[in-house]
Amino acid sequence: MAESDRRLFFALWPPAGVAGRLHEAALAAHAACGGRPMRRETLHVTLAFLGAVAATRVAAAEVAAAAVAARPFILELDRLACWKHNRIVWAGCADVAPPLAGLATNLAQALRDAGFVLETRPFAVHATLVRNANCMKPPPPLAAPIRWPVADFALVESHAESAGSRYEVVRRWLFVLD
Ligand code: ATP
Ligand code: MG
Numbered sequence: 001m002a003e004s005d006r007r008l009f010f011a012l013w014p015p016a017g018v019a020g021r022l023h024e025a026a027l028a029a030h031a032a033c034g035g036r037p038m039r040r041e042t043l044h045v046t047l048a049f050l051g052a053v054a055a056t057r058v059a060a061a062e063v064a065a066a067a068v069a070a071r072p073f074i075l076e077l078d079r080l081a082c083w084k085h086n087r088i089v090w091a092g093c094a095d096v097a098p099p100l101a102g103l104a105t106n107l108a109q110a111l112r113d114a115g116f117v118l119e120t121r122p123f124a125v126h127a128t129l130v131r132n133a134n135c136m137k138p139p140p141p142l143a144a145p146i147r148w149p150v151a152d153f154a155l156v157e158s159h160a161e162s163a164g165s166r167y168e169v170v171r172r173w174l175f176v177l178d
Contacts, residue, residue, distance in 0.1 A: 001052040007158040008053045010065065010107060011044040012075065013169055014127075018148045019043050022077075022091060026129035028140050029080060029089040035133035042167055045075070045127050047104050047153060048111055048118055057116075062171060064110040065155060070175045073099035077127065078145040082135035089133045090126035091146065100125065103153065151175055 001007070014022060023040040030037040050061060077091045104123040111118060133139075152174045159166045 002054065004055045005052040006055065006058060007051060007160075008058070008061065008170070009049045009051075009156055009158065010047040010111075011154055011156050012047065012148075012150055013044050013152075013154045013156070013172075014148060018146060021146045022127055022129065025080060025091055025142055025146070026089075029130045029133065032140050033082065033089055033130060033133040033135065033137055035087065035089070035130045036164075037130050038128055039164070042165070043127055043129070044156070044167065045125055047123070048107050050111070050116055050118070053116075060114045061111065061116065062155065064114040064116070065107065065153070065171075065173055068103065068106045068110050068173070070103045070106070070153075071099060072149065072151045072175045072177065073097055075100060075125075075148040075150050076145045077148060078142065080129070080139040080142055082133055082139055084135045087131065087133050087135055088126075088128050089130035089135075089139045090128050091142070092124070092126045096123075096125050100150070107153070 022043045026037040078093055080091055082089045108118050152172045154172045155170045157168045157170050
């Protein structure tokens with residue numbers, strides 16, 4: 001990564017109430033499965049990961065994002081699970097709401113059309129709650145689904161720091177109501 005590159009990704013960034021519920025779930029999962037709970041201010045759902053972007057290419061990513069049409073929707077996070085391969089406890093949903101699937105697909109297409117290389121794995125809705133978890137024990141279930149009214153998406157910069165990655169929301173795109 002060149003010095004002027006920025007590590008960027010697109011994400012859904014939760015409103016305070018949703019971040020609070022995710023944080024509670026992270027602490028409960030940490031109590032059951034150990035590992036390292038994510039800090040409240042880091043909690044998010046990644047939509048598209050760009051990785052290192054040259055400073056001169058950031059505007060192209062923003063133009064691509066601005067062209068993605070989407071309407072507000074409710075994201076209902078209703079399950080916690082643990083991935084054994086990377087020892088991550090995450091919150092997700094049994095069914096991906098069509099507006100969210102559409103947003104992820106359209107954003108990825110717009111970014112590819114603009115020349116960005118994205119990973120080809122299918123989009124998996126997840127908010128990472130705990131890293132380095134012991135996945136032999138299932139995380140405790142959510143007391144109730146977390147209802148997240150999604151009204152925008154964000155371009156986020158990841159800053160590597162000794163305490164772990166720090167994320168900075170660079171810009172947000174509000175969905176249109178009709
Ligand atoms: P760290 O790498 O310091 O442990 P992190 O993975 O949270 O922390 P980044 O690597 O900057 O920080 O990743 C930012 C976001 O993008 C995270 O949600 C991460 O899961 C996701 N991400 C990282 N790499 C990829 C990738 N290759 N494909 C898809 N998503 C990714
Ligand atoms: Mg990483």
